[in-house]
Amino acid sequence: MGIRDFDRTLASNRMIFEVRRDAGKLQRFHADLEATMAAYGLTDVEKAAWRNVDIHRLGELGVHPYFLPQVSRLIEGAAYNHNKSAAARLYAAKMKIAGEE
Amino acid sequence: MGIRDFDRTLASNRMIFEVRRDAGKLQRFHADLEATMAAYGLTDVEKAAWRNVDIHRLGELGVHPYFLPQVSRLIEGAAYNHNKSAAARLYAAKMKIAGEE
């Protein structure tokens, strides 16, 4: 898992790319994840990983690594994103790496 | 003048690119050249060349060579585009090269 293993054709990558760029799409993403995933044509395994906020699995499926902390910020918010922030701790927990307590 | 001298930032290139791809834009181009040129932000020298169907001048200004015969077809029609067709003869005349009579 790393930038060399990412899959630019994966539907999740397009979904993340677009929701960060467009306030309307972002709102729909937050309001109805299922509808957004369906609209972007995610596969069942991708959908399952999103439902479980399984950030590590998304990486395995080919989501670009750079997007993975952004997923944690989409879920937990992006402000004051220090190492003990909710987003950073979510990332550490889901990736099973040591974070700061 | 040649493909190495073309200017990809020239407004005329974007105009030609788009009108060939979109029936609505093509119709507006034919119905109102001035409005279309204004919409694409052509410079005054570009506009003058279009008004005069000065295909050679458009090439000098940086229109891609491949577009130049297409300009002749936008003006004279594209069907049965043999060497004595109206479009091919327009191209030859405006480029001041020997065509077929």
Add this chain to the structure above:
Amino acid sequence: MAEIVAIVALSHAPGLTGWLDRASASVQKNLLAGYAELGRLLRQAKPDVIIGVANDHLLNFPMHAIPDFCVGTASRWTGPAPWFQDWVNVPPYQVAGHPDLAKTLVREGAREGVNFAFADELLFDDNWSVPLRYLTPDYDIPLVPIHMNCVIPPLPAPERCVEIGRTIAEIIRMRRPAGERVAIMATGGLSHDPGGPKYFAVDEKFDRWFLDLLEQGNAERIMREVTIDKMLAAGDGGTSELLAWMVALGAAGPRKARTICYEPAVELRCGMGAVAWPMEAQS
């Protein structure tokens, strides 16, 4: 591992479908016979899918972002694009795509150092409309179109195009399922100059020199000698479409091409030719 069952390259000038009757009887006869033979060769190889390689003709690559190569990933293609229909004089057609193979090329290409763009929507003009009309008139073989940049400098170098062809062949052989039969079809060239001073001319000498080189099967020499400068000198606006043939050459490796037909067809404003690289029958 999948198998490459046919590799061909051919001119796609719209005069072949649009105003062939303006050519001499012998030009008409030779080109029709040649393209018919090439179609037989291709169909007899029973490909499951054709990977096409052709110039984009400034139709899909926007001026502000020109990729070198773009792989069509759609499951279905239609052509010709509306504004080109009366020009190419080909009735509307549909042909299946092959998203799975297309995405394999994109994904594995990235690992091999090739930055393939990809697209679910591509307008087709003469690049596919003319060849398919003659080679697969029933439109019954799925197509993965690869549009490339042959005419907006900086162009991908001949060496790079050959390398891309090698990479495509390797991906097919190593990353596609056993039993899959793949054909490669490059279209474009030979000498022509749409938009330049040689619009009504053909450079027969250049064309025959290039075809001779292909028949010698020496890719190294072709990369070295068939420079972009020489291609542009033989017709600035279009001859560098032969970069698509270089991709086929890369896939063909050291095989010697066979020229199926050639006509310096001034009436069609294009050196018209077709070649096939003989593939060993493996199945």
Add this chain to the structure above:
Amino acid sequence: MAEIVAIVALSHAPGLTGWLDRASASVQKNLLAGYAELGRLLRQAKPDVIIGVANDHLLNFPMHAIPDFCVGTASRWTGPAPWFQDWVNVPPYQVAGHPDLAKTLVREGAREGVNFAFADELLFDDNWSVPLRYLTPDYDIPLVPIHMNCVIPPLPAPERCVEIGRTIAEIIRMRRPAGERVAIMATGGLSHDPGGPKYFAVDEKFDRWFLDLLEQGNAERIMREVTIDKMLAAGDGGTSELLAWMVALGAAGPRKARTICYEPAVELRCGMGAVAWPMEAQS
């Protein structure tokens, strides 16, 4: 001929504006002092325009078509992009562009073999929002942003990035009007790993090795030794942003860089550093 009056490179990690208070007092002090000094250096050079070079962060280059380099041609830019605003913690700002210079780069780049994409709309995240906040807090120097691909393989090779920098410098000197004063600002790096296992780590050894190499001013050695493999090993998700620094290096030529500051700031999840290449005072 125009003049290049300043060349600088610096990290742009969002922690510097977003959560700097979480770093130790000494890290805060050193970085604030360093970035302030870099800003003074840059502004004292009185540039008419800054050419910025930075990673696009998968924000503007769509997945289906990733250019290596994209030149921003707008006359006015705004930032930060909405979703990034609370992350970078930078108030909304506007800064002028320089369409004429930007289009010169695109046009002349094509002649020199560089396929620059260009865009009138580009979203800004930390890549510009963090550096501008410290270096030009009044947003009063026009910016030509060049977004590049630092993290989507295949990446432009270090050699290619240095070559692009040389080409940019040559275009400025040969194709821009006399009297024009141009600064070059590369942003990105140093070691960091957004999205990888080293998210909470910094590779201080790599960073100091790289900064030492820059201080030696040997571009050939840097291109040879600072490989993409080594950058990815020092932090897979972000360290290859140093490819932007390679562009600055190419523009700087044989000059020796001076390190203004460096802190292996784990609290900011990034090796934070800034360098300047001393330019001879010509006016």
